[in-house]
Amino acid sequence: MILDGRLPGSIAQAAQVLAAGGLVAFPTETVYGLGADAGNDGAVGGIFAAKGRPSDHPLIVHVADAAAAERFAAQVPPVAQRLMQAFWPGPLTLILPRRPERGAAAAGGQDSIGLRCPAHPVAHALLLACAQCTPPVDGLAGPSANRFGRVSPTTAAHVASEFDDGLLVLDGGATPVGIESAIVDCSRGQPVLLRPGVLTRSQIEQACGERLWLPEEMPDAGPRASGTLESHYAPDAKVRLMDGKLMQTALDLLGPDAAAIAVYARSALRTRSPHYRRMPDDAVETARQLFAVLREFDAQGVKLIWVEAPPDAPEWDGVRDRLQRAAAS
Template sequence: MHPPTPEMARAAAILESGGLVAFPTETVYGLGADAENPAAVAKIYAAKGRPQDHPVIVHVAPDADLSYWACDIPAEAHQLAAAFWPGPLTMILKRAPNIPAAVSGGQDTVGLRCPSHPVAIALLQAFKQGKGGVAAPSANKFGNVSPTTARHVHDEFDAGGALDLVLDGGQSQVGIESTIVDLSRLGTHGPVLLRPGHISAQAIAAVIDLLPAAPDAEAPRASGTLESHYAPHTPVAMQETAVLRATLAQLAASGRKVALIHYSELALPQASLRLPLEPEGFAHALYAALRTMDGAGADVILVEAPPKDGAWLGVNDRLRRAAHGSAGIVHGLLNKAPF
């Protein structure tokens, strides 16, 4: 392991002193604090405006000792870590007694993941000589669109001065948050997919010979699983292509300003972004597109609904949550006179 760079040494020192450091991961940018310092973790919640019972994910270095962070670790957890770490997979395990409940929203579980971004790995290796954990939800105000560049983080937090440092690692490669699989109740419920992401349920099943089930009522609370999440300030509506064509024409005729995220050939409003019609490229660009369209001053952000097959599960999950609470927005715009 190479000695840390001056910037990484500074970032590690800030974390060790109880400060907040935003850093890039391959999924989105995280807002990090020392996972074993409840006062530091409380700063994350305060900066984000995050509910206290909503757990955060603990990021660990590639050679981390899982038994320090979790207990009753099933063999399947080690198999998944060997297959997908470093990478965009979070595992929910029983929390070890020495780990503060602050990172778990008061639950007896803990979410663990090892990110693959080189800047994140360098930070985790510098922090407590690679033995620490960095509690880090996405580096944005609670419920907002997650950041995939350092600029997005500055846009969220510079006015408040809540962050001590933002590490810039370019645009996040994956672009949506990690897959979360619950392994804390394996004996009674099997694995449970709490949040879809880049790593699919089928990919998990290929490693542990068990297909993760859908979340049940007793499943642990996990990051990014509230019905309304990842939402810009402008209302979002997602429509199938044929319906969207008609909606675009109707809204244009009624004088409404539309921002469009699409992949098909469509009659384009003034503000539009076309994303690739393949899940990895769409996911990579999605949050940046939502942020750009949010700044267009539109009455609504229309999104062309992606395909429904399994490879698009993570993208569709994020879009469904972004559009939650905006039901009826198109109908309302068409039936009210413009201001």
């Protein structure tokens, strides 16, 4: 059931469902999330069941503000406070030490928890309404509202295509960012970038005033985090990343047979494929449309998607990460 998320009545109805232990899909500025009361381990279990997601793969908890984050975090180190001030609300998730009594299921059983304050007005209104429930819902566990490992949804229609009609979906329009948040681990003494997003590494470093480490530079494995499995974000069709010149050569060799292949490329290619989409030269715009394009190709029934590899530039890190994981399936 899709409701207009701009209407107060829709927000109130969704908050009541969540307070009763149910699931609600809601928009954020990144992608649509499948939400449940993060403080109710039974409700959170419903997310894992609906998505077919392993229960030890942690979820991100959405909160209304930094004060609400402290209801789940045992401590908020200074570096995390600086990042909250710079980027919340916005597309940044912080991994923090978890209060032992809160959010065990959402954390996948770990002693750390991922927290984010979304910037989307519908998500914010929903969080505020949940906080007014009796008892209050302090945060929403909210992974992407799709089957586990598949392409994330950026519209309410995408969500409805993944689940049965019984799921309440708040429609907030197409998401403006289009890929999931960056994730920074602040639980180990120095900030570690676990997943890139539209925020660049240099932007995050400038805000936190410290070097941002990468997982491979750390002496231990660190906490598990959402969306960091090798294979993820995958459409039904097989994705192959290619250099633009190699792609043109392959299209020329295939001739008429190339019509069955979907192509998403920045280069102006000669192809007979009716499934050819130009990738924007801008990384932010590509992120905004990436998942919608992959879903569009799936809807067209193609079996193979050729994607021109993104440029080796920091602003493309988030798009490159999603495409590499989609191609790994």
